[in-house]
Amino acid sequence: MASATAASSIAAPSSAAVPQHRHIWIITGPAGCGKTSVAEYLASTFTLPYLEGDSFHPQANIEKMANNIPLTDADRWDWLILLRDQAVAALSSGASGVVLTCSALKRKYRDVIRVASYNDNNVLVHFIYLSATQELLLQRVHGRVGHYMKDSMVKSQFDALEPPTVDERDVMSVDVSGDFASVQQLALEVVNQVMASDAVIVQPTQA
Ligand SMILES: Nc1ncnc2c1ncn2[C@@H]1O[C@H](COP(=O)(O)OP(=O)(O)O)[C@@H](O)[C@H]1O
Numbered sequence: 001m002a003s004a005t006a007a008s009s010i011a012a013p014s015s016a017a018v019p020q021h022r023h024i025w026i027i028t029g030p031a032g033c034g035k036t037s038v039a040e041y042l043a044s045t046f047t048l049p050y051l052e053g054d055s056f057h058p059q060a061n062i063e064k065m066a067n068n069i070p071l072t073d074a075d076r077w078d079w080l081i082l083l084r085d086q087a088v089a090a091l092s093s094g095a096s097g098v099v100l101t102c103s104a105l106k107r108k109y110r111d112v113i114r115v116a117s118y119n120d121n122n123v124l125v126h127f128i129y130l131s132a133t134q135e136l137l138l139q140r141v142h143g144r145v146g147h148y149m150k151d152s153m154v155k156s157q158f159d160a161l162e163p164p165t166v167d168e169r170d171v172m173s174v175d176v177s178g179d180f181a182s183v184q185q186l187a188l189e190v191v192n193q194v195m196a197s198d199a200v201i202v203q204p205t206q207a
């Protein structure tokens with residue numbers, strides 16, 4: 001029978017896993033891949049601020065997209081820089097991480113966000129690329145209500161898309177063909193893996 005002694009009943013101070021960096025999690029992929037649902041899930045699971053990339057577009061961009069006109073590189077630069085600045089601002093306000101949605105279709109767009117970690121060694125940028133076929137995204141955007149981006153824009157998103165390549169080591173790909181719960185689980189595993197590799201174990205100081 002186990003019996004607690006006076007000494008063993010006093011809880012020993014436990015070691016803690018402390019992250020070495022602050023993290024920008026960008027949830028990427030073409031319209032309809034599930035950026036919003038994955039980002040909301042991760043932000044609420046890890047209690048992090050969440051920035052919805054679509055809400056930072058200038059009105060001119062929204063009007064173009066609502067009229068089925070794809071954005072150009074020129075339309076996107078200032079938006080991408082604004083998203084990066086907003087993410088950095090969230091970290092500067094004390095958050096340990098921030099979740100951001102941004103289609104980041106091309107490598108040069110991802111490079112714009114990567115500048116956040118060149119400017120600050122304490123910041124790591126990670127892209128969670130939600131991968132799906134064009135057919136699946138057509139179906140999902142078609143079924144979505146109340147959004148300016150219609151299914152007619154899915155083709156142009158795939159035309160512009162430069163899927164991340166293996167040398168982009170800050171990108172983790174998640175297959176989104178499954179249901180919400182399985183996609184959320186895959187995204188969670190990716191974040192947990194990164195956080196585990198970033199953690200240092202801190203021993204409590206002895207009194
Ligand atoms: N894993 C999933 N299974 C089924 N439907 C999904 C899944 N992920 C997203 N959806 C639906 O597909 C549509 C597009 O998702 P959304 O999160 O708005 O994508 P994005 O933000 O990338 O454009 C929404 O109607 C959403 O409810």
Ligand SMILES: O=C(O)[C@H](O)[C@@H](O)[C@H](O)[C@H](O)COP(=O)(O)O
Pocket residue numbers: 030031032035053054065070071076103104105149157
């Ligand atoms: O929810 C969506 O349908 C997408 O997020 C969509 O709104 C779009 O991807 C960008 O915000 C537009 O910018 P890009 O043309 O650069 O993807």
